[in-house]
Amino acid sequence: MNADVKDIVEKSLKKAQEHDKSRNVGKAYAYYTAVAELCPSKRKQIENEFTNVLCEWGMQLAFQNRHQDVLLCYQRSLDIFPTNARMLCNFAAHLLKNDNPEKAIVYLKRALKIEPTFLPAERNLQNAYSMVVDRWHFPMLNDKIRNSAFERAIRKFVAKGYNIVLDVGAGTGLLSLYAKDAGAEKVYACEYSLVMAKIAKKVFECNNAPNIKLIPKLSSDLRIPDDISERIKLVVTETFDAGLFGELIVPSMIDVHLNLLDYNQKGIIVPGSATLYIAGVECEHIRNRSSVIFSKIKDICSINFEHISVVSEDEFYDTENLENVCITYLTEPQELLKINFNNLLELQELNKDGVKAIMHAKCVCNGIMDGLVAWFKLHLDNEITIDSSYGKSCWQHAVFPSVPKVCNQKDIIVVTAKMLNGKLKCTYNTREKAYNNDKESVIAMTKEFITFLNDFEYIKLLSQMSDSYKDKNLPNVMDLSPFPIFGLLLLKNNKYCDNLYYVTDSSVLKSLILKVVNDNNMKGSLHFYSNFDQIPCKMDIILMHNFDIKGELKDWGQESYQEFFRDLLKPSGILLPQEVYFMGQLIYSEDLPKMVYVKDINLQNTSSDDSNSDKNSNQECAKNEICERYRIAKFINEYKIDQVFDLNSSLYMCHPLSDAQIMTQIVDGVQESAVTFRSIDMKNNESLPNALVCWYKVKLTNEYIYSTNRINSFMNHMAVIFEDDSQNVMPKAADIKIKIRQMNGLISVKVISN
Known part of the structure; x- marks a missing residue:
């Protein structure tokens, strides 16, 4: 290295360290990069500092929506440090946030090859797998009843001459294999997800079905003769969610009718029809996940929440498994809608936005109406039906929650079903008042917020703990919970508490907290900030809440998480919780x-007759033959x-x-x-x-x-x-x-x- 370059390197390193110390990470990154590129021998010496600066600079760029700059910085940095596991993992995390999980998987596997025990890479890889292959594929493929019903129906129709088959939304290609095995002359499979299409390709090759034509497109993008050579005699699809219409089955089948189905040969769609059922229910599980009735908190907390109710911000419906929860049907289940997938005019009418059905249901007992639950039956033909209300079905129930309402026996519930942009929305009304006050204001909030405030045991614990700090000298309090119950109690009841600090960007949440402060005549001041850097003083007490509603800690992998909050405390300050x-x-x-994960045994129709098998053969041999007929598990389980x-x-x-x-x-x-x-x-x-x-x-x-x-x-x-x-x-x-x-x-x- 000549003297001039050596001088540039030394000055650049000094500048990088100065900017790093002052947290000007953008300039620090530029100078560290210059050092690493001009003097490879110093790379090992600066690698840790370089990585720290890159990660911080990447977060700042992402916050400014400069995503292309993030990609360029990481790609340039990985050219310099190609075996840095943390750098690879953080780059993958940015790719995941920008909805590019396939590319992220490549970098995460590189990170784990270099450092097999690097937990952030392990966790991000599982996130990436869940993004590229939706988790519902696994219980769906393990649903023996669903699989058996489709196989029997496909065999019946192919045997009747419907031998040109299109599998819409093929996924792993199981229904296509059923059609091929049933003797179909031609089988087409369309699948929009590139990852699922890759899986299906491997599945077809493994199952000796290379003649199934796999088309990585939406069915609405298929064209004759570019994609398929003729019109289709049999369309099979299983693109249904818990609310039947959520995966846009209606517009999809309209397009199939208009562009793909063979009308001359009376082509058909399987399932042929579906019936949607609905009932009004009382269910504490639904209530606690979809609404907050603050009047129930008054017995365990001294804060007044009069005239306020909170409901879920979900626009359409949630999904719940109601098999294992206590539920009371306040109305008899009734048929709400029936749709014939083989009737184009009916599909077109259903696809228009607006009211599709109005149902009057009589309450069969007294109770609190927490919402509507819906399920469906898929009629594959006149004899074969799949019922999504069956306990072990891969489909959950669709739940249309509302503010709980008192209902009496013989009250009439009016249910209205609407279609909006191809999806279903159901509402109901009664002449009865809301559960606590019919003049209350209703606010839409996140499920995390609702779940937190419905945890009455935890609210009670926070209330009791606030009493223990009531006489402590705590002028400045920070509460980072989804809703600052603990902080508000101190602001209300602690005569020494002057300021409550809360970090949020939600204008709705700010308005709600301000309303509670005003309604309770709290004398202290409430301060909102969008990030921690804006907070002007040290805290006397901080209640952290880095618990994610889904079951893990937030900000996992972030170094010195607790140390970060300790830095916001006064020397004698209190950080809660003490231990986790x-x-x-x-x-x-x-x-x-x-x-x-999927097991191949769940893909077979063990109840159907196999014309190729010897009925007198040994049962164990027959069992093995059945197990090996369709092999999919190996390929989708790569993403387990x-x-x-x-x-x-x-x-x-x-x-x-x-x-x-x-x-x-x-x-x-x-x-x-x-x-x-x-x-x-x-x-x-x-x-x-x-x-x-x-x-x-x-x-x-x-x-x-x-x-x-x-x-x-x-x-x-x-x-x-x-x-x-x-x-x-x-x-x-x-x-x-x-x-x-x-x-x-x-x-x-x-x-x-x-």
Whole structure:
């Protein structure tokens, strides 16, 4: 290196460090880049500082919506440091935020090849898999009843001469395989998702079906003869969500009629029709996830919330598994809509925006109407029907929530069904008053906000804790909860509390908090900020709330998360919660594995006759033949995950096989530990554990402790699903050891052999 270049490098390094120290990361990044490019021998020396600056600069650029600059900075940096796992992972995180999961997967796999135990890359890879392959594919493919019904229907129609088949929304291509195996002359499969199309291509090759023509397009973009050579005799599709119409099945089938179906040969669509059913229900589970009636808080909290109700901001409907929750049908289930997919005029009429049905339903008992639940029957033909209300169906119920209303027996509920942009919206009304006050204002908020305020046990705990601080000298308070109950209680009841600081960009939430402050005549001042850098003073007490409603900590992987908030405190300030513990319990569940991986045995129609099989053959051989007929699992399971979030007791059944115990304490930094679950009594249990259910134990203070593993918790829980090889290291009647790796709140769990 000549003297001039050496001088430039030294000056650039000094400038980079100066700008880094003053947090001018954009200029620091530019100078560090110059050093790294001009003097490769210094790269190892500056790599950590370079990475820190790049990551911070990338976040600032993203905040300014300069996404192309983010990509350029990371690509340039990775040319310099191609084996930096953190850099690769953070670049992938930006790609995920910009809806490019396929490219993100490439960088995440590179990161894990370099550093196999890098937890942020593991977690981001699972996020990427969930983005490129929707999770509903797994329970759908594991639904034996659905699969069997479609196979039988397809076989029947192909046998009747409907032998030119189009599979709309083919996914993995299972229905296409059914058609090919049934003897169809030609099979076309269209699938818009490029990842799913790649999976289908591998599936067809593996199942000796290379003649199935795979077209990576929407059905509405198919053209004759460019994409398919002739009109179609049989269209098969399973593009239905819990509310039947959510995946735009109606406009899709209209286009099929107009452009693809063979009218001369009386081409048909399977399913031929569908019936939608609806009922009014009382269900505390629905109520606590879709609305807040503040009058119920007055017995546990001294804040006045008069004349306010909150409902979910979801515009159409939510989906819920109601099999495992307490529910009372206040009206008899009734048919709301019936649609014939083989009638073009009927489809076109249904597709127009507006009211499609009005139903009058009589209440059969007294109760509180929490909303409407809907389900459907798919009539594949005149004999074969799939019922989505069946308990183990891959479809959940569609829920149309509303402000709870008191209903009496024999009251008439008027249900109105509307179509809007191809989707269904159902509302109802009565002459009765709302649950607490018919003059209240109704505010639409997020589900996180609603779930938090409906966790009455936690609200009660916060109220009791605020009483313990009532006489403490706490002039400046910060509460980072979805709604600052604790901070507002201090502002109201602590004579020394002058200021409450709250960080949010939501104008609706700001208005609601201000209304509560005014209604309660709070004398202190309320301060809103959009980010922490704007806060002008140190706090006397901070209540953190980095719990995500789906079951994990927010901002996982962020270094020194607690240290960041400690820096906002006065030297004698109080940071809550004091400690957080990660809890676990071994279970066996048939439901959970079906959410994350597919088994080929679930794809077969074991009840149908197979004309190619010898009825007198050995049953075990026949079973093996059935198992091998359709092979899909290998290809879609490339995108399986082992952690399932956003779980609650309604979503699955399980058998506890151990006591609950502390797995680890959540700390800043990297930590490894192991925990032993004592030997499992196998006398009454035929199966070994196949999952570990996990939640958090929140120690606000020594006196106030809360567990998130409870019904109506503000936070759902998660589960780690064990691989088959993990179960192989679990000998019966032996202790089971679990290894826990933690990185700034991000957790990885693995079964280890004794």
